[in-house]
Amino acid sequence: MRTYNTLIVLLLLSVTIACTPEPEERKGIFQFDDLNRNIPAFNGDSSYANVLKQLEFGPRVPGTPAHAATRDFFLNTLRARAGQRSVFTQDFTKIIYGDTLQMSNIIAAFNLEASDRIFLCAHWDTRPRADRDPDITRRNDPIPGADDGASGVAVLLEMARILAENPPPIGVDLVLFDGEDYGREGDLQYYFLGAREWAENPPVPGYRPRFGILLDMVGARDAIFPKEQYSLSYARALVDGVWEVASDIGYGNRFPDIRGAAISDDHVVVNEKLGIPTINIIHHNQGSGNSVFPEYWHTHADNADIISEETLGMIGHILTEIIYNRIR
Secondary structure, three states, X not given: OOOHHHHHHHHHHHHHHXXXXXXXXXXXXXXXXXXXXXXOOOOHHHHHHHHHHHHXXXXXXXXXXXXXXXXXXXXXXXHHHHOHHHEEEEEEEEEEOOEEEEEEEEEEEXXXXXXXXXXXXXEOOOOOOOOOOOOHHHOXXXXXXXHHHHXXXXXXXXXXXXXXXXXXXXXXXXXXXXXXXXXXXXXXXXXXXXXHHHHXXXXXXXXXXXXXXXXXXXXXXXXXXOEOHXXXXXXXXXXXXXXXXXXHOOOXXXXXXOEOOOXXXXXXXXXXXXXXXXXXXXXXXXXXXXXXXXXXXXXXXXXXXXXXXXXXXXXXXXXXXXHHHHOO
16 A cells, blocks of 8 residues: 555656656766766765674565565665655565565655656565575575675665765665565576566656666675676666776776676566666676676575675765766
8 A cells, every 4th residue: 555655756756757858868868977076975884784784684585574574674764864755665465386475665766856867776685595505405495695685785775875965966766676586496487576566567657767777796705797798788888888987986897898697687677678778787707617606696605704895885986976976
């Protein structure tokens, strides 16, 4: 059920969207010039604390008490930063493998009056099984999800603080997708559940931001971010623009100008179903003869020990540079 506050934010977004020009009418949509503006500092330590807070709840698997408690934490945190009227949920139910699951996408909007908008997203659920764990006796246990889930959300929660304290020059929407990682290996129909719900039943009809950036597995020490192939296929100019910004501010070694693997993720759903140019910043390798993902992926080793404040701070620095200094 939508609350009165939810209806207000949806109405405001609908009004701004009605004034937004179609993509072909927008000038410099992916042009990120250095405008010599000051940018607010992104705090990697605070982002790291956001990872630890999520881990305190335990694995955030849909249908569990930890999942429900984490949802409440996100809502309280985002409402404290964006305001009660700028945060709402998209609640939905799915029956997966015989289980009836209650899930929620969580959306926070900043600078509601702006017709020109972008969105940043991450998934907040964790995998219900450790398919790749070397200990076969633990493969049916849920993973902690420090990097695969918590890291992207941790960056967005710190971004919410910055956006609240430093009104952005463009509308920015933060979207936390649920149910991204519920499917069994090879069963893609039960992955990306929140992104599918958001795309097939848009909470704001006609929503047309300039672009979207998905953050997935963005917190590991020494993480490398090659250019993911689906992102290049859907929005090459946006990928090139973001990677150029990363290089400009000193992170070229972590954002190399190389083609990575093609990774099915929430951004594929958004591109194919909504046509919103959306790219994926995700730690992986090129997949040439080796595993595409690091050894801790989908194992119990995906815990706080692998997370780096420096990596989280780098991702946040790139995003703040784009929002506050590069977008006209």
